[in-house]
Amino acid sequence: MTEKKEKSHLSSPVFAVAPMIDWTDTHCRRFHRLLSGHALLYTEMVVADAIIHGKRNKLLDFHESEHPLALQLGGSDPVKLVEAVRIASDWGYDEINLNVGCPSDRVQAGTFGACLMREPQTVEACVTAMKKVSPVQVTVKCRIGVDEQEPEAVLPDFIDRMVGAGVDGIWIHARKAWLQGLSPKENREIPPLDYPLVHRMKARHPKVFMGINGGITTLEEAKAHLAVMDGVMLGRAAYHNATLLTGVDHAIYGDPAEAVDWSTICQAMMEHAARHIADGGRLVHLTRHMVGLFQGFAGARRFRQILSADATRPGAGPEIIAAAFAEVDVAAGPVRAA
Known part of the structure; x- marks a missing residue:
């Protein structure tokens, strides 16, 4: 052991x-x-x-x-x-x-x-x-x-x-x-x-x-x-x-406060989606877990709609993730308490 x-x-x-x-x-x-x-x-x-x-x-x-x-x-x-x-x-x-x-x-x-x-x-x-x-x-x-x-x-x-x-x-x-x-x-x-x-x-x-x-x-x-x-x-x-x-x-852990790099997160999930789809999986297997992101941000509703609807369609690819992220005004941050 x-x-x-x-x-x-x-x-x-x-x-x-x-x-x-x-x-x-x-x-x-x-x-x-x-x-x-x-x-x-x-x-x-x-x-x-x-x-x-x-x-x-x-x-x-x-x-x-x-x-x-x-x-x-x-x-x-x-x-x-x-x-x-x-x-x-x-x-x-x-x-x-x-x-x-x-x-x-x-x-x-x-x-x-x-x-x-x-x-x-x-x-x-x-x-x-x-x-x-x-x-x-x-x-x-x-x-x-x-x-x-x-x-x-x-x-x-x-x-x-x-x-x-x-x-x-x-x-x-x-x-x-x-x-x-x-x-x-x-x-x-x-x-x-x-x-x-x-x-x-x-x-x-x-x-x-x-x-x-x-x-x-x-x-x-x-x-x-x-x-x-x-x-x-x-x-x-x-x-x-x-x-x-x-x-x-x-x-919680005391790391320096830094702005969230949303583009990196988006890109990483797109790359993961591409590999998963190439292995026979579906985009929705990933995107169903992402719907809760951006609560309180301008554009969050459209973000959820894209991931909930478009990602479930036959042949949906990683570009759906990019389209969803593009709808959110990440620079402005939350517009109300999340």
Whole structure:
């Protein structure tokens, strides 16, 4: 087994874009990397069984530019997760993350995701086993509880078990998940947020990396959480308002403030599109992830229209991306709050 990497990408502060099923594929991540050089990116959740029995290249391939990049696994069987980690190790991810937060019916049917908050001993066994074979850091992404559980009681015990298992980091979505009666979308919005509870968990374990997720929509909010937490994770806010990511390197990581080079971003996505199309792909595979760019800019509506309509047509090529960018007055910047 290869040795663990010396430099940790989980050195505070960390800004991460959350793993999102059907969204954070390699095309999305390559686009997001153009907007932020430092943000920690995550794959979609990949089920351990799929890695063991499925098309591994399709599931695990990524571009070198996507680093730092974490692979999120779904599963509840330590033996299968160990095999998945061993297989994925050849791809060179920077982190392996175990999903203990997704509330969807599909995930529950596989007995993993948020329902594992009811089985902390199972998660503990999984983390212990994964740690023994992983050449990189192993983390967990969880909720503060599910259904009728009392977070003040279950979350401290859950975290204690993870720490005891040797987990390298814990990302906590600061909401409960209701496994029956609420859709995944409603589970992201209806259960109340409890940031103070998550902050208290960090105070109990000052030496363990802990990040917070849920309801955070601006870099100002992210920085406020980072005064207490080691990391902050945004999901749909970063996806639907991708321009937010252009401020991450300066606001979070302290890089010099520089004007965004939109022409370089446009050119890079056009070149990526040309290669993808040459390999048999379609332009929309990329452009569907770009629609959230330029929120608040003059011309943003036309930008979205072009990427949503023209890019889906048969034979659509990289020039569609250039046409969309040309509609935006990037020099003027946002004309209203994004």
